[in-house]
Amino acid sequence: MAMDGNGSKPAALPVRTLGRSGVPVTALGFGAAAVAGLYEDVGEDEAAAAVEAAWADGIRYFDTAPHYGLGLSERRLGTVLRTKPRDAFTLSTKVGRLLEPHDGGGDDLANGFAVPATHRRRWDFSADGVRRSLEDSLARLGLDRVDLVLIHDADDHEEQAFKEAYPALEELRSQGVVRAIGAGMNQSRMLARFLADTDVDAVLCAGRYTLLEQGALEALLPAAEAAGKSVIVGGVFNSGLLADPAPGAMYDYAAAPEDLLRRAMRMRDVTEAHGVPLRAAALRFPFGHPAVAAVLVGARSAAQVKDAAEQYRKPVPGAMWQALRAQDLLSDGVPVPGRRVP
Secondary structure (H helix, E strand, O other): OOOOOOOOOOOOOOEEEOOOOOOEEEOEEEEOOHHHOEOOOOOHHHHHHHHHHHHHOOOOEEEOOOOOOOOHHHHHHHHHHOOOOHHHOEEEEEEOEEEEEOOOOOEEHHHOEEEEOOEEEEEOOOHHHHHHHHHHHHHHHOOOOOOEEEEEOOOOOHHHHHHHHHHHHHHHHHOOOOOEEEEEEOOOHHHHHHHHHOOOOEEEEEOOOOOOOOHHHOOHHHHHHHHOOEEEEEOOOHHHOOOOOOOOOEEOOEEOOHHHHHHHHHHHHHHHHOOOOHHHHHHHHHHHOOOEEEEEEEOOOHHHHHHHHHHHHOOOOHHHHHHHHHOOOOOOOOOOOOOOOO
């Protein structure tokens, strides 16, 4: 494990279980989209160093998807994880997009990834599509199993996702092929339906439960808590705005609107007045709700991974949360973490 600034090992990351599945996740997880060239190219060595840095800092939950870099994320993640004891980490991937070979050239920047367009994505939430997607993912990963499989971005395929993809995952879980199942999206409404209408173990909610936006608090998080199921939170920096609020910062994959930029800058002023970087506050905020099991952080380099781990471990005084409320930057009904590292 990497040493902290004082030359000692950093504190171990808390571990939680996804719902009743028995699948453990570290509170801080590694989201592997960035190492697949999200927005800009990432070299093989840099990507491997990022994954190794996550391992060295105690991260044992890793998330990927076929969508990320047209399978590059799975290949790169598998290259490193194959060198680790398989029972020592938890791995999730996703279904809903099949990758089909494409020889037309070009790149994949239209979909956000700086990689050659060697494949094309095809939506498929059928039972056969789910099984094929998982088989293809295991081949790219070079591993014999994943622990958690998530139905991915089914926004425009809601009924097929519920009527075909979910039953297929439920069957795979009953057969012991996977240990936990769920859904991952950038919205909270459909995830709340998954929690209410199916027997998923967990959902991954990206960008909808952050210091700037708490839409998931209306239905999703209460539903998860009531059902004893877990929520994994992604996008805690809202595409970058809460990491570095400055002109040109991104919010929800686009340039941040002026009002949100000003709000984020005010938040930064409050957190820094209490000795807490805004990044640290953003990472810790979701753990105020008991249904949150883990936060995923995307990083493209070892330095970014180490920074995320350091920020997560920083002490956050209760007075900081109170000050955010006093400045009308956080509503009274929004839960916040206690003083102890969650």
